[in-house]
Amino acid sequence: MTALLQVQNLRKRFGGFVALDGINLDVQAGERLGLIGPNGSGKSTLVNCICGTLQNEQGTVHFDGQLMNGLAAHQRTHRGLSRSFQLPRPFPSMTLAENLRIPMLYTVHHRSGTPLHADNIDARCHELLQLVDLEKKARHLPGDLTQVEMRKLELARAMAAEPKLLIADEAMAGLSHAEIEDILALLMRLNQSGITVIMIEHIMTAVMSFSQRLAVLVSGRKIADGKPEDVVRDPEVVRAYLGE
Amino acid sequence: MRMPLFTLISIVVAIAVFMVTRLPNIEYLFVAGYTIVQYIVLATAWNILGGYCGYVNFGSAAFFALGAYSTVTLATFGLQVDELVPESLAPYFHLIFPLPIPVLIVIGGIVSGIVGFGTGYLTLRLRGAFFAIATLALSVVLATLVVNWDFVGGSGGAYVVRPGKFPGLGSYMQYLFLLMLGLAVLSVVLARWIERSRLGYGFAAIRDDEMAAEASGVPTLRLKLIATTLSGALMGMAGAPFPYYIGYLAPASAFGLEYAVNSIAMPLIGGTTSWIGPVIGTILLGTLQQVTTVTISSAVNVLLVGVLLIAFVIIAPNGIVGLVQDRLRARRKG
Numbered sequence: 341m342t343a344l345l346q347v348q349n350l351r352k353r354f355g356g357f358v359a360l361d362g363i364n365l366d367v368q369a370g371e372r373l374g375l376i377g378p379n380g381s382g383k384s385t386l387v388n389c390i391c392g393t394l395q396n397e398q399g400t401v402h403f404d405g406q407l408m409n410g411l412a413a414h415q416r417t418h419r420g421l422s423r424s425f426q427l428p429r430p431f432p433s434m435t436l437a438e439n440l441r442i443p444m445l446y447t448v449h450h451r452s453g454t455p456l457h458a459d460n461i462d463a464r465c466h467e468l469l470q471l472v473d474l475e476k477k478a479r480h481l482p483g484d485l486t487q488v489e490m491r492k493l494e495l496a497r498a499m500a501a502e503p504k505l506l507i508a509d510e511a512m513a514g515l516s517h518a519e520i521e522d523i524l525a526l527l528m529r530l531n532q533s534g535i536t537v538i539m540i541e542h543i544m545t546a547v548m549s550f551s552q553r554l555a556v557l558v559s560g561r562k563i564a565d566g567k568p569e570d571v572v573r574d575p576e577v578v579r580a581y582l583g584e
Numbered sequence: 585m586r587m588p589l590f591t592l593i594s595i596v597v598a599i600a601v602f603m604v605t606r607l608p609n610i611e612y613l614f615v616a617g618y619t620i621v622q623y624i625v626l627a628t629a630w631n632i633l634g635g636y637c638g639y640v641n642f643g644s645a646a647f648f649a650l651g652a653y654s655t656v657t658l659a660t661f662g663l664q665v666d667e668l669v670p671e672s673l674a675p676y677f678h679l680i681f682p683l684p685i686p687v688l689i690v691i692g693g694i695v696s697g698i699v700g701f702g703t704g705y706l707t708l709r710l711r712g713a714f715f716a717i718a719t720l721a722l723s724v725v726l727a728t729l730v731v732n733w734d735f736v737g738g739s740g741g742a743y744v745v746r747p748g749k750f751p752g753l754g755s756y757m758q759y760l761f762l763l764m765l766g767l768a769v770l771s772v773v774l775a776r777w778i779e780r781s782r783l784g785y786g787f788a789a790i791r792d793d794e795m796a797a798e799a800s801g802v803p804t805l806r807l808k809l810i811a812t813t814l815s816g817a818l819m820g821m822a823g824a825p826f827p828y829y830i831g832y833l834a835p836a837s838a839f840g841l842e843y844a845v846n847s848i849a850m851p852l853i854g855g856t857t858s859w860i861g862p863v864i865g866t867i868l869l870g871t872l873q874q875v876t877t878v879t880i881s882s883a884v885n886v887l888l889v890g891v892l893l894i895a896f897v898i899i900a901p902n903g904i905v906g907l908v909q910d911r912l913r914a915r916r917k918g
Contacts, residue, residue, distance in 0.1 A: 413798035431792035447801030
């Protein structure tokens with residue numbers, strides 16, 4: 341069986357700086373993959389190259405059997421690749437419900453072929469807001485939200501695109517323990533509904549409890565990939581995090 | 585059935601405005617009214633790109649002038665048919681020319697729309713101040729072209745003779761005013777439709793955060809091109825009847841800075857997120873300008889725009905509509 345996401349020999353440079361140096365990564369449908377690495381190791385650049393925010397110079401990205409190279413970010417979203425941003429990027433002039441309307445109008449609407457009815461969209465918005473416990477604030481602006489609510493909105497908007505693969509880029513940074521549990525439970529529920537999830541995270545307890553497989557990036561290279569328990573004991577990974 | 589109702593109301597309002605303007609039988613009211621209504625079209629057009637998408641266009645004058653000079657080109661061609669066209673074809677051309685103004689409006693819209701599309705394609709990679717500078721540059725480039733093109737009068741300008749009467753209406757000025765009211769209805773109805781459509785949500789997403797919009801599946805480049813094309817086309821349509829209004833068109837008047845400045849100031853004062861904002865801003869500022877032109881001097885206009893802009897940036901950065909919305913929201917919460 342071919343993987344849902346296949347990244348082969350991916351390279352990305354910023355001027356003279358090599359941000360990604362020949363990354364290979366396969367993600368199977370339904371899998372929960374954790375992606376870790378020190379700051380500046382290229383995690384977000386990898387996400388940006390997979391999602392089309394940046395275009396890679398070498399290598400290929402295949403998603404669902406299709407070559408993604410050269411496709412713009414919105415085209416990849418239409419094909420089922422969805423991501424949340426490390427720093428939440430809500431649409432500040434729109435209410436929470438309207439924030440979720442955008443991916444529905446432009447991605448789900450586009451994909452289904454038959455136009456979504458306005459009532460369906462409203463119902464779906466409230467369903468999603470309920471899922472992330474924000475339905476009481478449906479008519480508020482993102483400016484009124486707390487940090488954790490903002491992260492939830494970010495995830496809800498990524499989910500509103502009804503993706504096959506969701507990439508959560510540090511959805512838990514800066515949150516309290518209880519809040520992390522909240523988001524973890526949410527991602528778990530999503531995975532159980534059939535969505536493949538890549539979680540990028542610094543909080544190791546969260547990554548360890550969530551991931552079925554763990555990949556480690558250091559200086560633009562993948563230095564480990566395997567079962568989480570094995571990977572964290574890998575001497576190279578330990579060296580990258582703790583030094584000699 | 586809400587959309588047609590709004591169109592109907594707009595048309596009724598436009599007809600009412602026309603009738604009221606006719607009542608006192610003062611020709612000047614049509615002259616002043618034309619300018620104000622023309623700015624409703626320009627401000628609404630600017631707002632489609634500037635207010636809805638967040639791209640500040642400083643080149644409104646260029647699109648306006650393109651429409652005006654399309655008219656001048658065709659009018660001049662109409663006068664010189666015998667010299668420019670083979671003798672055998674000339675009679676056919678005489679059947680078509682001079683073109684009626686509604687046709688000229690459509691042509692002006694097409695020309696400006698095409699240039700809007702092209703400009704958008706070349707400049708939409710730029711954001712913020714850089715996009716504004718690029719559009720300002722377009723204005724300068726086009727003005728230079730026109731100054732050096734003798735067919736449309738070059739730097740000396742061109743005369744377009746306005747017929748004295750329009751059958752059934754009275755003075756030709758009234759006809760022009762009526763046409764401009766029609767254009768205003770068209771642009772306001774279009775703006776309101778955009779605002780409530782899928783397109784409007786996409787535009788708002790672009791204005792708020794382009795990267796997040798792309799990630800949500802919004803084809804940002806395509807939407808921005810639609811906005812520049814529509815916005816440019818409406819401005820060109822507003823400019824097409826202008827040579828008939830002014831009678832003598834010089835590059836300095838067609839490419840005047842006041843078009844660029846007013847097209848920005850009016851939506852900003854009224855509010856940029858809704859169709860009503862540019863309309864309110866234009867009626868307020870446009871009327872004030874007409875009054876000061878008559879009572880004080882036309883030079884005070886520029887000062888007036890400056891002072892009002894500064895005042896609004898301080899008191900109501902989201903315009904009059906924004907001010908009202910904030911009040912309503914505060915009351916709902918309070």
